[in-house]
Amino acid sequence: MSPINMKQSGGNGSVAHTITVPPAPSPDPRLLVRETLRISANLASAPPPDPQPPSPSLGILEDRQFLDSSLSLSLLCCEEIDGRRWKYVAQTDSLGNFKKNSIRALSLHSPQPPIHELVAFIRSYVVPEGFPDSVTPSYVPYMTWRALKHFFGGAMGVFTTKTLLNSVGVSKSKSIPGAIAINWILKDGAGRVGKMLYSRQGNKFDYDLKQLRFAGDLLMELGAGVELATSMFPHLFLPLACAANVAKNVAAVTSTSTRTPIYKAFAKGENIGDVTAKGECVSNVADLLGTGLSIMISKRNPSLVTTFGLLSCGYLFSSYQEVRSVVMHTLNRARFSVAVESFLKTGRVPSLPEGNKNESIFSFPWLKERPIVLGPRFKDAFQDPSAYLAIEPLFERERYIVTYNPSKEKVYALFKDQAKSDDILKAAFHAHVLLHFIRSSNNGQSPSRKMREYGNSKHNLSAADLEAHIAESCKMVSTLYDPFKHKAAEQGWRMSESLLNPGRARLILPS
Numbered sequence: 001m002s003p004i005n006m007k008q009s010g011g012n013g014s015v016a017h018t019i020t021v022p023p024a025p026s027p028d029p030r031l032l033v034r035e036t037l038r039i040s041a042n043l044a045s046a047p048p049p050d051p052q053p054p055s056p057s058l059g060i061l062e063d064r065q066f067l068d069s070s071l072s073l074s075l076l077c078c079e080e081i082d083g084r085r086w087k088y089v090a091q092t093d094s095l096g097n098f099k100k101n102s103i104r105a106l107s108l109h110s111p112q113p114p115i116h117e118l119v120a121f122i123r124s125y126v127v128p129e130g131f132p133d134s135v136t137p138s139y140v141p142y143m144t145w146r147a148l149k150h151f152f153g154g155a156m157g158v159f160t161t162k163t164l165l166n167s168v169g170v171s172k173s174k175s176i177p178g179a180i181a182i183n184w185i186l187k188d189g190a191g192r193v194g195k196m197l198y199s200r201q202g203n204k205f206d207y208d209l210k211q212l213r214f215a216g217d218l219l220m221e222l223g224a225g226v227e228l229a230t231s232m233f234p235h236l237f238l239p240l241a242c243a244a245n246v247a248k249n250v251a252a253v254t255s256t257s258t259r260t261p262i263y264k265a266f267a268k269g270e271n272i273g274d275v276t277a278k279g280e281c282v283s284n285v286a287d288l289l290g291t292g293l294s295i296m297i298s299k300r301n302p303s304l305v306t307t308f309g310l311l312s313c314g315y316l317f318s319s320y321q322e323v324r325s326v327v328m329h330t331l332n333r334a335r336f337s338v339a340v341e342s343f344l345k346t347g348r349v350p351s352l353p354e355g356n357k358n359e360s361i362f363s364f365p366w367l368k369e370r371p372i373v374l375g376p377r378f379k380d381a382f383q384d385p386s387a388y389l390a391i392e393p394l395f396e397r398e399r400y401i402v403t404y405n406p407s408k409e410k411v412y413a414l415f416k417d418q419a420k421s422d423d424i425l426k427a428a429f430h431a432h433v434l435l436h437f438i439r440s441s442n443n444g445q446s447p448s449r450k451m452r453e454y455g456n457s458k459h460n461l462s463a464a465d466l467e468a469h470i471a472e473s474c475k476m477v478s479t480l481y482d483p484f485k486h487k488a489a490e491q492g493w494r495m496s497e498s499l500l501n502p503g504r505a506r507l508i509l510p511s
Helices: 029-044 056-071 114-126 139-171 177-201 209-229 234-266 272-298 304-324 333-346 352-357 385-395 421-443 447-454 463-490
Strands: 002-010 013-021 073-081 084-091 104-107 372-374 400-405 410-415
Touching (some): 114 272, 139 234, 139 272, 139 304, 209 234, 333 352, 333 372, 333 421, 333 463, 372 421, 385 463, 400 421, 400 463, 421 463
Parallel strands (some): 372 410
Antiparallel strands (some): 084 104, 400 410
């Protein structure tokens, strides 16, 4: 307490009286804490706000007045995270100044059940931020089938590893452990060499992405089957294990090389890293679940052949559905064929989902049975000089030449040295138009006439008929190519980024 001196005048002197005035009681800190917790609980248990929320400025003003009248707390700001809101307040002194370290967070939402918290935690690991608006609609089916494929793959890995370990132990039962280690190292070394050699085919991973992805999964299963065969032929462990590891490493190169373009097709913006990270997390979780289930099953010693057959069927079916669910915006050869054939038959270009769905997954790039060849050598397209001289004037203004070789029953599109990206696209379109003419002309003839005139060859045309078809196709291409490009662009196809994989040969015409 502070003493106050008071002077009183009188007589010969003055008498001083000291009066002690008690100060105003200071608020108890514990009372402030209890009152703050009470307000937080009341706000958290308050009924949900009206569907039509008040003006933000009005709500802040009302909250400020309420807090001022209770505990000298002032509202600083509001915060929202994933639909959940908080308000931050700070305590003030009697002069209205903010006290240090007095910021408190007041929750404005009801506590979520534990299951909701768990779901939110899992979502942060398995789906990209902003899902589902941050990815395309095909992301969910793709990741579903991918997770199922890795589940079967993880389960199969337990059986193959167990078989390899048993086989190397049996085949080298009388050898020192060092010999077993050498065999294992040679097996892994052969796989790495195969991976390095196969990486030379890098450009094909862009052109035939889905086809190579599925082919890689086929190789993965082939390698697993060869690994299981070591249990029946333990004395051939080293050659069998090396062959299996080469196949599996080639499959790993294919999977790694095609992963980024697929994830890029799902990303809606610059979130390719987030999409890739979450996709790989889903794959690893599914792989671990499959591994755990397989360990429990293997303790019962099931039939190796039956188990491998069931897991392989599940793995390959999931792989096929996985690549079919991917929706690419670019036109490779398979999707280009679907688009052009639909345009020539119906006058419309299929949409992105329709074109990807009708794409053939089994048209592997190493197959030589494709009816259209882009960028071939001159000697493959022409055997008769007169055939070239007859059609060359028809393409004088073009940067390509399209012809048909009756002996090989293929359409060839040769490119001149000035050919650009649009010229390659137009040449491929022209080749499909010419093939359409040839097939239509043969379908219009009776089988007996075809056999009588052309022998055993379906598309063996005379030189005059071939020239007529090529001339007619030139007229049709000049009329239909621009509408085809326009309709394809309307459907979302990226015509400027075609992946038709033309050959490297170019014609250099004499000046």
